[in-house]
Amino acid sequence: MFKKILASIGIGAAKVDTVLETEHLQPGQIFNAQIVITAGDVSQEIAGLDLALVTKVKVEGEDGAYFTNHIIDKWRITDIGTLEPGEQKQIPFEARLHSETPITEINAGSNQSHVWLETGLDIDLALDPTDKDHLHIYPNDAVNTFMQAMDKLGFSLVKADVEKGFLRASTFASVSGCYQELEYRPNSRSLFGLKEIELSFVPEAHKTHVLIELDRAFRGDGYVDLTIEHDHVNLSQLCDQLERLLT
Structure with a gap:
């Protein structure tokens, strides 16, 4: 007993x-x-x-x-x-x-x-x-390539954390009840007029969605998003796509 x-x-x-x-x-x-x-x-x-x-x-x-x-x-x-x-x-x-x-x-x-x-x-x-x-x-190939593109465009990853809540964009939404934020800052103050960029990835089986929060010096905060198909991951194309989104 x-x-x-x-x-x-x-x-x-x-x-x-x-x-x-x-x-x-x-x-x-x-x-x-x-x-x-x-x-x-x-x-x-x-x-x-x-x-x-x-x-x-x-x-x-x-x-x-x-x-x-x-x-x-x-x-x-x-x-x-x-x-x-x-x-x-x-x-x-x-x-x-x-x-x-x-x-x-x-x-x-x-x-x-x-x-x-x-x-x-x-x-x-x-x-x-x-x-x-x-x-x-570890990041999947799409996320890893996207992070490489951020490096090439002159941004440094300064912080990563996970926040409680859901993400929602025009073509996708998260479902896990939490989302990760990767905080980037430009190596040059004048780069695209951006002070900070926060990235959140929402991967699915064959594609990864990216929600991008932009903190601009003169225009305030804004959001853009894109989707990377896993069978079309290309660093050069991502760099070009990001440059268009950030300007």
Whole structure:
């Protein structure tokens, strides 16, 4: 009985560990893992387990901005059964990262973008032991080429973060409840008369949408958007297209 009481507060309870095939991924990519559940000191019924793809988002509140965790996507596995002391179960898992998963592997002066996979057990009469696996998320080819075009046009990436909310343009809208902002500043003050550019990407299976917020010295803020087809990614063409949009 004493061991069961300890297990109910997490001491000697079953534990979970998600072992990813790789932590280096791109948005929309399929990933594989082995979920390892190790029994504790007592027999425990495992009603199921939950996996969540999580990021940290900035929220604008009445008292200023603050950061909180936001679930981008989640999955549930059921019918695991009872684990006896000393027993271990391995469950293969495969899923696809949400296409709007924020990019973490970017060279920004201040990078506040973080993504991780969280796994928790649903155990009767026990706390929820969780496992957290940080992910390294890389830009797809369209986003990477767009960022190269920004570099070529004389802009530097100074900040990246993820904000709570949805994006909406004339031909697309985001669905994940959060969006990433990449803040660029010109290396030359007179470049296109722009003080700052904020980019947000909304990738889909075969194309990536880009919402561009322009902060101009004389004309104020404005928005433009474009769509990059994944089978027509070309650095030179993107540079030309961006120059037309920014002037």
